[in-house]
Amino acid sequence: MPKPGNYLLIAAMDVEPGKEDLLNEVYDTEHIPEIMKIPGVVSVSRMEKVPLILGIGGEVKEIPTGDKPKFTAIYEIESPEILKSKEWGEAVEYGRWPEQVRPYTANRQFTLQRVTG
Numbered sequence: 001m002p003k004p005g006n007y008l009l010i011a012a013m014d015v016e017p018g019k020e021d022l023l024n025e026v027y028d029t030e031h032i033p034e035i036m037k038i039p040g041v042v043s044v045s046r047m048e049k050v051p052l053i054l055g056i057g058g059e060v061k062e063i064p065t066g067d068k069p070k071f072t073a074i075y076e077i078e079s080p081e082i083l084k085s086k087e088w089g090e091a092v093e094y095g096r097w098p099e100q101v102r103p104y105t106a107n108r109q110f111t112l113q114r115v116t117g
Contacts, residue, residue: 005078005115006078006079006114007076007078007079007113007114008075008076008112008115009074009075009077010074010075010111010112011072011073011075011108011109012071012072012073012107012110013069013071013105013108013109014071015070015071015106016105016106019104022100022101023071023101026095026100026101027073030095031094031095032046034091034094035091035092037087037091038085038088038091039082039087040078040082041077041078042076042078043076044075044076045074046071046073047072047074048072049065049072051065052065067107069107080112
């Protein structure tokens with residue numbers, strides 16, 4: 001039996017220059033609060049890509065991130081069925097996101113992962 005938060009939806013994207021502040025504001029004040037109202041959504045975390053420098057193979061290296069998107073959100077959910085629900089569909093179309101943010105996003109990538117340990 002899956003435990004709460006047994007799945008992670010990872011949504012990543014870039015946004016046009018000049019729209020980053022709007023993206024951050026809409027995510028924090030509209031998008032995440034609406035998503036968190038959906039039964040079975042456990043948490044949402046947001047991240048911004050930074051340079052990766054680490055020790056590996058006996059030396060410190062900068063690891064290229066290539067064309068990976070700058071912004072990522074991780075949605076911890078109980079079941080993949082949540083992503084097909086009416087509530088999910090309404091929440092992702094709520095507020096300014098569809099008209100004022102989504103048109104300025106690019107390199108959008110989505111991944112669903114099942115937590116195995």
